[in-house]
Amino acid sequence: MEQIPVFKPLIEQEEIQAAVESLQLGWLGMGGYVGKFEEELKNFIGADDRYVVAVNTGHSALHLAMMLIGLQPGDEVITPSFNNIADFQAILAVGANPVFCDIREDTLCIDVLKAEELINPKTKAIISMDYDCCLADHEAVADLANRYKIRVIHDAAHSFGSYYKSQKIGTFSDLCMFSFDPVKTITCIDGGALVVKTQEEVEILHEMRLIGMGQPASVMYGNQRAWTYDVNRLGFRYHMANLHAAIGLSQLSKMPEITKSRQKACCLYNTLLSGVEHIKTPNSDFTDVTPFLYYIRVPADDRQALRDWLKKHGIDTGIHWQPGHWFSLLSNARQGDLSVTNLIGSQILSLPLHSMMKEQEVEYIANMIVDFFKTKSNV
Numbered sequence: 464m465e466q467i468p469v470f471k472p473l474i475e476q477e478e479i480q481a482a483v484e485s486l487q488l489g490w491l492g493m494g495g496y497v498g499k500f501e502e503e504l505k506n507f508i509g510a511d512d513r514y515v516v517a518v519n520t521g522h523s524a525l526h527l528a529m530m531l532i533g534l535q536p537g538d539e540v541i542t543p544s545f546n547n548i549a550d551f552q553a554i555l556a557v558g559a560n561p562v563f564c565d566i567r568e569d570t571l572c573i574d575v576l577k578a579e580e581l582i583n584p585k586t587k588a589i590i591s592m593d594y595d596c597c598l599a600d601h602e603a604v605a606d607l608a609n610r611y612k613i614r615v616i617h618d619a620a621h622s623f624g625s626y627y628k629s630q631k632i633g634t635f636s637d638l639c640m641f642s643f644d645p646v647k648t649i650t651c652i653d654g655g656a657l658v659v660k661t662q663e664e665v666e667i668l669h670e671m672r673l674i675g676m677g678q679p680a681s682v683m684y685g686n687q688r689a690w691t692y693d694v695n696r697l698g699f700r701y702h703m704a705n706l707h708a709a710i711g712l713s714q715l716s717k718m719p720e721i722t723k724s725r726q727k728a729c730c731l732y733n734t735l736l737s738g739v740e741h742i743k744t745p746n747s748d749f750t751d752v753t754p755f756l757y758y759i760r761v762p763a764d765d766r767q768a769l770r771d772w773l774k775k776h777g778i779d780t781g782i783h784w785q786p787g788h789w790f791s792l793l794s795n796a797r798q799g800d801l802s803v804t805n806l807i808g809s810q811i812l813s814l815p816l817h818s819m820m821k822e823q824e825v826e827y828i829a830n831m832i833v834d835f836f837k838t839k840s841n842v
């Protein structure tokens with residue numbers, strides 16, 4: 464039987480055509496497509512007073528964000544333990560230490576009251592991550608950051624295209640990061656971006672993403688390069704290449720349809736599953752969000768059996784995520800009370816969600832979940 468995957472990238476004729484054209488151009492590195500992608504991202508977000516810097520992955524965007532704010536070895540960054548490994552590794556990459564904070568049960572995003580208890584003189588930044596359709600309490604995070612003079616890194620890998628209190632994600636944060644990896648709402652195959660407030664930050668990022676080479680992006684966006692330049696700072700090979708930007712541009716132009724189809728699938732899931740005993744569905748009507756994934760919460764003791772049952776019926780499921788403090792590498796990190804994280808980490812389950820997903824597929828998956836619990840209560 465053909466499996467329904469958790470994620471399914473929407474690669475159509477347009478993306479393939481865009482890729483071919485970018486290859487035929489003969490300029491494979493960072494060039495005009497990257498400049499155009501940054502411009503279109505900025506237009507899409509509507510961040511008139513912000514700057515967009517494209518890089519090769521979401522992880523490198525996070526690493527550069529940590530460098531940009533000047534983290535030093537021994538500094539601390541507060542992050543939800545319920546987060547992507549990329550965030551933890553970016554903190555470690557600059558020699559800083561992640562400090563694990565709990566999430567709120569109603570939003571699955573950072574619990575700002577608990578975060579405040581974790582702040583000490585070593586705290587330099589806090590990561591506010593939007594979990595899928597549930598957005599972090601960005602006002603409370605910004606208020607906390609102002610009071611303690613710490614920076615905010617907004618991980619918006621899940622919330623690209625969404626609105627927080629009528630403001631588009633990317634328009635209001637101290638530093639905002641996106642990922643366009645293979646499974647994200649839109650993809651560059653691999654890609655990422657940072658949204659920053661000042662031209663000065665842009666220039667630093669431009670050097671850091673290009674192994675420190677201080678050559679103007681404007682030259683490269685003309686599909687050319689400078690042969691002489693200075694090197695002022697530590698950098699990495701983190702720039703985005705034309706091929707990836709070309710695919711990203713094509714994806715970006717489909718955001719209206721992508722958003723609608725994902726909202727529709729999530730609404731249908733919620734309708735079909737919200738009455739089902741044992742299951743908790745997202746508390747959202749999905750109107751202001753572009754959902755990246757669809758999750759449910761199931762009793763921890765049933766989760767693996769349900770996953771096996773669905774697998775047997777051709778449905779793949781995922782787990783986003785195993786909390787950070789469960790990993791060997793990070794088990795000794797400083798942490799507060801993580802009771803909600805431990806609970807959610809054992810219950811969370813991602814169901815298939817695709818752009819342009821068929822109604823019948825959602826219905827089939829929902830029915831199979833209902834059947835699982837029916838079958839179970841009969842034995």
Ligand SMILES: *Cc1c(COP(=O)(O)O)cnc(C)c1O
Nearest residue numbers: 520521522547549620642643644
């Ligand atoms: C995907 C993701 C990242 C990492 O992005 P990559 O492009 O895969 O490196 C970081 N944070 C969150 C929340 C993500 O979902």
